Amino acid sequence: MTAIKETRPREARRWAIDLRPLRVPAFRRIWLGGGIAMLGFQFTAVAVPVEMYDLTRDSFWVGLLGVAAFLPLLVFGLWGGAAADARDRRAVLLVSQAVLWASMLALLLQSLLKVGSPVLLLVLVALQSVGFAVSGAARTASLPRLVPAELVPAATTLNYTTYTAASVFGPLLAGLIFAVWRTEAALPIAYGLDALFFTAAVWATVRMPALPPEPDPDGDDTPRRAGLASVVDGLRYLGTTPVLLSSFAIDLIAMILAMPRALFPEIAENRFGGGAAVGWLYSAIAIGAMVGGLTSGWIGRIRRQGRALVIAVVGWGLAVAAAGLARQLWLMVALLAVAGAADLVSAVLRQSMLLVYAPDRMRGRLQGVNTVVVAGGPRLGDLRAGAMAAGLGTSVAMVAGGLASAVLAVLLVAVFPALLRYRAGAAAEPDRT
Structure with missing residues (x-):
């Protein structure tokens, strides 16, 4: 009996999320502040597409929000990564957060004044994307400087799990706001809460602590510049590392072809009667990711990380396709939650591979590329989903996109098998720049 009692806690620890990075004070503050800010951001993530659909009654305009966000991500994600390698990463974060805060306050103001301009919404989403692109690259590239290398996967999992928990409760609370108040009254409440919670970040x-660039291992003390040449160096390095390049490509396939987010306002209204349904749909993927994160102790023990990444991406696509066929809200939420759990595994593995595989002097630039992929892919997915739904309907947009992403992911690794062969602890690629 004693042996059984001792075994159960050990088994629980094997599955439970690893909390050791929270013993590091600097990481603990960043984790807490980022989690609170992410909760606030979810109010805006629901409010903007709801406002756009309310103004235009067209999912194509909701999809255009993805374009407005993607173009700044493409430019400033790459530049922000170069800036994070060339400057103090703390200073880069502060400047980018000022831009984010300005965009939040502008969204609040336009809702209070009842401007009602779809074009203005696109502009403000683009401004917000600028701040997000730069801050995302600097923040994540700082992680290996805040915790020991062996805790990077655990710290990455903690960040993702906290953000996904915020992505669960934030949309649910936003859905409650839109259920209690009319849209014109709910919008300033949602935008105001976002601006308030962002103070934590x-x-x-x-x-x-200050995080200036580390000395070059080759002894080169030439000041680094956040210019086009630095961005090109980062892209050239990425082109010589098939493992990282394939991991980015497979994520783009999953997000562009299978992200269903732009369809949620129309599905909530036409299929489930509106109200709080939109909050459940926006929370569903995050619910699965949160549960996956809380039971993620096993992820850090995966040796065949590349193979596990591919399986997770295929699972994401198939679950989204199945959700597109659901006609009950609970079933669609459950299937999207399965997709979210697969996405959590994919995200943790991909991020851990990047942070461990790349040298520090390249992490900012590669994280900039990662920001473009991770944040830009879903926005292109919004455009794809909105355009398909406008012509073929929401069900076809979800089912066809999910199946296509699963098939193309398998084809990618069949043609370029480096990702399948990758194992945890593989030697980092040499710095060729």
Whole structure:
């Protein structure tokens, strides 16, 4: 009996999320501040597409929000990564957060004044994307400087799990706001809460230690510049590392072809009667990711990380396709949650591979590329989903996109098998720049 009692706690620890990175004060503050800010961001993530659909009654316009966000991500994600390698990453974070805060306050103001302009919404989403692109690259590239290398996967999992938990409760609360108040009254509440909660992220950044560029291992003390040449160096390095290049490509396939987010306002209204349904749909993927994160102790023990990444991406696509056929809200939420759990595994593995595989002097630039992929892919997916739904309907947009992403992911690794062969702890590629 005693042996059984001792075994159960050990088994629980094998599955439970690893909390050791929270013992590091700097990481603990960044984790807490980022989690609170992410909760606030979810109010805006629901409010903007709801406002756009309310103004235009067209999912294509909702999809255009993805374009407005993607173009700044493409430019400033790459530049922000170069800036994070060339400058103090804490300073880069503070400047980018000021841009984010300005966009939040502008969204609040336009809702209070009842401007009602779809074009203005696109512009403000683009401004927000600028700040997000730069801050995302600098923040994540700082992680290996805040915790020991062996805790990077655990810290990455903690970040993703906290953000997905915020992505569960934020949309649910936003859905409650839109269920209680009319849209014109709910919008300023949602935008105002986002701006308020973002102060936690600014506080955490102010308390961060300075993170200037590390000395070049080759002894080159030439000042680094965040210019086009630096971006090109990062892209050239990425082109010589098939493992990282394939991991980015497979994520783009999954997000562009299978991301169903732009369809949620129309599905909620036409299939489930509106109200709080939109909050459940926006929370569903994050619910699965949160549960996956809380039971993620096994992820850190995966040796064949490349193969596990491919399986997770295929699972994501198949689950989204199945959700597109659901006609009950609970079933669609459950299937999207399965997709979210697969996405959590994919995201943790891909991020851990990047942070461990790349040298520090390249992490900012590669994280900039990762920001473009991770944040830009879903926005292109919004455009794809909105355009398909406008011509073929929401069901076809989800089912066809999910199946196509699963098939293309398999074809990609069949043609370029380096990702399948990757194992945890593989030697980093040499710095060729």
